[in-house]
Amino acid sequence: MMLPHPSQFCALATDIDGTLLRSDHTVSAEVLQAIGALQERSFPIILASARLPASVRKIAQSLGMTGFYVASNGAVIGQGSNLIHRNSIPSETLVSLMHHIQQVLNLKESSIREGTTQAVTVNYYSEFQWFISQHSPRVEEEASIIGLEPDGILSFSATAMPLMDKVLLMCPSEDTLSIQEKLSGFQTELMFSVSNPGFLEITAPDVSKASGLQTVIETLGATVREMVCVGDGDNDRLMIQQAGWGVAMGNGVPALKECADQVVATNDQDGLLEVMQWLLDDMRESHFSG
Numbered sequence: 001m002m003l004p005h006p007s008q009f010c011a012l013a014t015d016i017d018g019t020l021l022r023s024d025h026t027v028s029a030e031v032l033q034a035i036g037a038l039q040e041r042s043f044p045i046i047l048a049s050a051r052l053p054a055s056v057r058k059i060a061q062s063l064g065m066t067g068f069y070v071a072s073n074g075a076v077i078g079q080g081s082n083l084i085h086r087n088s089i090p091s092e093t094l095v096s097l098m099h100h101i102q103q104v105l106n107l108k109e110s111s112i113r114e115g116t117t118q119a120v121t122v123n124y125y126s127e128f129q130w131f132i133s134q135h136s137p138r139v140e141e142e143a144s145i146i147g148l149e150p151d152g153i154l155s156f157s158a159t160a161m162p163l164m165d166k167v168l169l170m171c172p173s174e175d176t177l178s179i180q181e182k183l184s185g186f187q188t189e190l191m192f193s194v195s196n197p198g199f200l201e202i203t204a205p206d207v208s209k210a211s212g213l214q215t216v217i218e219t220l221g222a223t224v225r226e227m228v229c230v231g232d233g234d235n236d237r238l239m240i241q242q243a244g245w246g247v248a249m250g251n252g253v254p255a256l257k258e259c260a261d262q263v264v265a266t267n268d269q270d271g272l273l274e275v276m277q278w279l280l281d282d283m284r285e286s287h288f289s290g
Contacts, residue, residue: 001262006282009244010222012038013070013213014272015231016049016059017145017196019249022268025145027063034276035063041283046070046216048209050168050195050235053078054128055146068219072125073193073201073235074212075165083127085215087207088163093189097167097202098122104182107133120179123168124154124161138170138198166203173197193235201235210238230275231256232267247275 014020021027027035038045044067049056053071057078060069068079077085089097101107105120122133131154132139143149154161171179180192180200191203209231214224229236229243232252240246240260248260249271257263264271 003262003278004245006279008226009228009279010226011044011046011217011220011228012275012279013046013048013209013227013229013239013243015209015233015236016047016051016056018232018251018267019230019236019272020047020059020267028270028273031270031273031276032063034273034280035065037280038276039064041280043279043283044068044220046213048074048213048229048231048236048239050166050199050201050209051146052125052128052130052148052166053083054130054148057081057128058147068216070209070212070216072166073195073203074208074210075125075203076127077212077215084219085212086127086163086165087204087211088126088165089167089190089202089204091163093186093204094161094164094167097183097186097190100183100185101169105179119172119175121170122154123150123170124164125166125168126162126164129162136170142170166201168202169200171198171200176200193237195233195235208238209236210242213239214242228275228279230264230272 046068047056047060048070050073051071053076056069056071068077070077075087076083107118121136121138124131129151131152132150176194176198189205191205191207193201195201217224217227224242225244227243228245229239230247231240232249234253237256246260247262247264248257250264250266264274
């Protein structure tokens with residue numbers, strides 16, 4: 001495979017879970033060093049994740065990143081503690097969706113009061129806040145991974161609620177597609193994608209990591225064709241397809257690998273480092289030749 005010349009690109013966008021992070025949710029020393037080297041050369045690295053902004057901001061800060069990031073699967077763009085752009089779910093659509101989810105999935109308010117756990121947990125994301133329909137093992141696992149606790153429980157019958165940027169259904173992985181089919185009546189009003197097995201992401205129409213990155217790169221005065229994008233999940237597909245060079249991780253889903261320009265090693269083998277070293281090698285060559 002012939003790689004394009006790195007000088008064609010002016011920014012790198014990377015997914016977080018399964019791409020930047022290893023399976024133990026850490027960043028390797030080698031990747032950390034490469035991030036630092038790219039930042040020293042003022043080469044933008046943009047985190048693009050389905051995580052809520054508070055979690056993405058926390059990771060960015062730990063890596064010394066001060067630039068833009070894309071969160072909530074593209075619905076939110078932030079920089080440090082500031083949210084630059086939001087594309088929230090229309091309020092009427094959200095209310096209709098919540099009612100429909102409760103009906104078709106047979107979710108009962110009483111289970112919250114009785115302390116029983118249902119198979120599906122509904123998660124709501126509004127700016128830096130995270131609300132849930134119930135406490136569950138999946139919620140506890142997610143809280144442990146991202147290092148944040150939910151801000152509260154949101155009732156299906158709530159009459160007043162903040163604007164929501166994203167809804168996430170945590171469900172048994174084998175039921176993800178069937179649940180999406182039950183919500184097919186909203187296909188023209190909302191955007192659906194799968195970020196992890198059993199994680200069905202719902203955002204406003206035409207909102208994705210790809211749309212968020214397009215907003216960011218245009219703010220930086222460039223185009224998406226001048227970006228390198230790296231990911232591993234189904235929700236990374238659009239950003240991989242629109243990028244000038246789209247890279248799938250070795251641990252990525254088959255459909256992503258099929259549409260990617262390049263497939264690198266897994267996240268546990270530092271596949272992202274291959275991309276960073278390719279960019280850095282060209283910068284070093286340019287420096288010495290100059």
